[in-house]
Amino acid sequence: MKTHILFGHSSGSVLKEALKIHKLDENIVVIGDDLMWGPLGNLLLKIDYEERIKWWEQVLNEEDKSYATTYLRSTYNNLLDWVNSLTGEETLLFWVGDSPTEYTGLMFLLANIPKTIPVSIVMVSSAYYKRYGRFKPLSAGETIPEKLFPLMEDAKSLSSRVREGYLKNWTQLLEDNGLLRIRKNRQVETVSETYFDEELLNLANKICKEKMYSKFGGFFPVARLVGEFIGRQKQKVTDISIEWRIRCLIQNGVFAYKGNLTHMRFYNIKPVTTGETID
Secondary structure, X not given: OEEEEEEOHHHHHHHHHHHHHOOOOOEEEEEOOOOOEOOOOOOOOHHHHHXXXXXXXXXXXXXXXXXXXXXXXXXXXXXXXXXXXXXXXXXEEEEEOOOHHHHHHHHXXXXXXXXXXXXXXXXXXXXXHHHHOOOOOOOHHHOOHHHHHHHHHHOEEOOHHHHHHHHHHHHHHHHXXXXXXXXXXXXXXXEOOOOOHHHHHHHHHHHOOOHHHHHHOOOEEHHHHHHHHHHHOOOOOOHHHHHHHHHHHHHOOOEEEEEOOOXXXXXXXXXXXXXXXXX
């Protein structure tokens, strides 16, 4: 039986609807954790995925934290059950977009499933652009069922050489033991968790000078910075992780804020200039 593996609930939902339209009864496995960020390891082991959950508890705002830890434990328990249920008779089809999260997830699973199981991959971003043009989605979740389903024709079998390359990349990520990964030169590379901070600050300096925020002393909604920053990225990043970096910059005195940090819709920010006193 064919099993489709996707990253993120929106991607899983789009494919589920596509299979329903075509009346296909095929298994779908969705990895909901954002593996672009946080510690890695053998995430099928409780000690390793609990370390990730502990890290996420420090990253998530108070409102999101209330449900996320329960969800993550359920995700990894279900994933372990699925891996343990593999018989070797399955065929696996990965849907991978131009995202460090999705490539890291692919490599994690390749390292933890039997090499005898046939694996194919749809490179969603390039396959979609080649077929339809104009738009290059960063994940299956940015498409619609009617346009996603035909991309199965673009699935390519994973050769042993390419598979070994992914496993080598995965081993390097484990050795790096970092907290942030980006896609660069057809590899996933570890960078400092402060990697996006300078770009966030530069963008915030532009936004706070806009005329519409002058009557607020330059303070503007943090959601404006998060949304605009994500829109400028060539790789998929999540609002949760970017808002965490903004809260880190607040803690370090780079940004001032007004409001309540329990959720990004509840507070405004502005960059702190040298010698400035914030009431």
